[in-house]
Amino acid sequence: MxxxxxxxxxxxxxxxxxxxxxxxxxxxxxxxxxxxxxxxxxxxxxxxxxxxxxxxxxxxxxxxxxxxxxxxxxxxxxxxxxxxxxxxxxxxxxxxxxxxxxxxxxxxxxxxxxxxxxxxxxxxxxxxxxxxxxxxxxxxxxxxxxxxxxxxxxxxxxxxxxxxDASAKTVYHAAAVFASNYLVTVIDAALRAYQAAGIPEAAARELARPLATETLANVFRLGPESALSGPIARGDMATVARQQAAVATWDPGAGRLYEALAEATVGLAARRH
Missing domain, CATH: 3.40.50.720 (NAD(P)-binding Rossmann-like Domain)
Known part of the structure; x- marks a missing residue:
């Protein structure tokens, strides 16, 4: 029984x-x-x-x-x-x-x-x-x-x-938040930035879709270090600075998010090399 x-x-x-x-x-x-x-x-x-x-x-x-x-x-x-x-x-x-x-x-x-x-x-x-x-x-x-x-x-x-590990339970749960909830927040910022550049919402989703889905596929196939591309991966910090200023002017909250993500991405790029 x-x-x-x-x-x-x-x-x-x-x-x-x-x-x-x-x-x-x-x-x-x-x-x-x-x-x-x-x-x-x-x-x-x-x-x-x-x-x-x-x-x-x-x-x-x-x-x-x-x-x-x-x-x-x-x-x-x-x-x-x-x-x-x-x-x-x-x-x-x-x-x-x-x-x-x-x-x-x-x-x-x-x-x-x-x-x-x-x-x-x-x-x-x-x-x-x-x-x-x-x-x-x-x-x-x-x-x-x-x-x-x-x-x-x-x-x-x-x-x-x-x-x-029970002692790391909160960090374990934060991992799920990063992989799910905060991923949505980052994509939302991307969609709003496209719209700020004059692209309608529906079209913005279609522009972001292949970038997001291909990047995720590369992360899980190759690992984060190898999947990283873009200006920070190339060491083009002048472009990063211009983007930071432009995003902060458009939306201060998105600017703070960009700044925090740029700092973390510099660390990821350093691991790559």
Whole structure:
């Protein structure tokens, strides 16, 4: 019989993992607790298993507990759990990329095996992620006993596991922000700069698309040092200075971004040589 799994917090990440764990047979989903009865019922319908509850007191003892709550609520939710339910020997894990398993100290003090498991992808479309989860990397850290229970379950749903250093969890999460969120910010600056030069928005996207996609392909094929091109790679700092002044005049915020990126790119170019 599959180990039981109770879920606290079932937004996009929680419900996707709940569905995948239940479908794989790795866990038998039990109680699902969210912010309201309606959202809990909706989560259970998405998962295709479990029972919606409205209070932690309604949750029976389980072999495993998944806390898929917002980052700033993990410690408090864990403390409430540890005060309400026996946890000795149970697996308790959260799904945050920014917080480490140390947020689950209340559960660890109660005898639980604690860990964090962070799927490294966007969950904007939960149904699409659930159908295409195969190959998703999951950053995992925590107690060895917890990892021994959690890793096979992640592999069974198509995940790939990367064990990370808990003490560097914030830097690990910042890596995802650089690779995703800040990439969007840089592309937005490029599109607005094209438009400032008189190019319509739709055309600006088409101008930027091949540069961005080919550059990303080169980074992952050749490495950042070899993929770098442009004035800094050529040592043409006069052009960089002219661009810096022009961008700062057009948009002071974009000018500060250009300056910071230029400084970082000089360092990258130095590594190249």
């Amino acid at each position: 599959a180990p039981s799994l109770n879920i606290i917090g079932a937004g996009h990440v929680g419900r996707v993992l709940g569905r995948l764990f239940a479908a794989s047979g790795e866990f038998e989903v039990g109680a699902v607790l969210t912010r309201s009865a309606a959202s809990a019922a909706d989560a259970v319908a998405f998962i295709g298993a479990g029972q919606a509850v409205t209070d932690i007191a309604q949750m029976d003892r389980a072999d495993a507990w998944m806390l898929a709550v917002p980052d700033d609520q993990i410690a408090a939710a864990c403390a409430r759990l540890a005060a309400a339910v026996p946890l000795a020997g149970a697996l308790v894990f959260h799904c945050s990329g920014a917080k480490s398993s140390l947020e689950l100290d209340a559960a660890a003090q109660a005898g639980a095996l604690t860990a964090s498991a962070h799927p490294i992808r966007s969950f904007a479309d939960p149904d699409a992620v659930a159908h295409g989860f195969g190959g998703t990397w999951c950053g995992v850290e925590g107690a060895p006993g917890a990892i021994a229970m959690l890793e096979p379950a992640l592999l069974a749903i198509g995940g790939r596991v990367a064990q990370i």
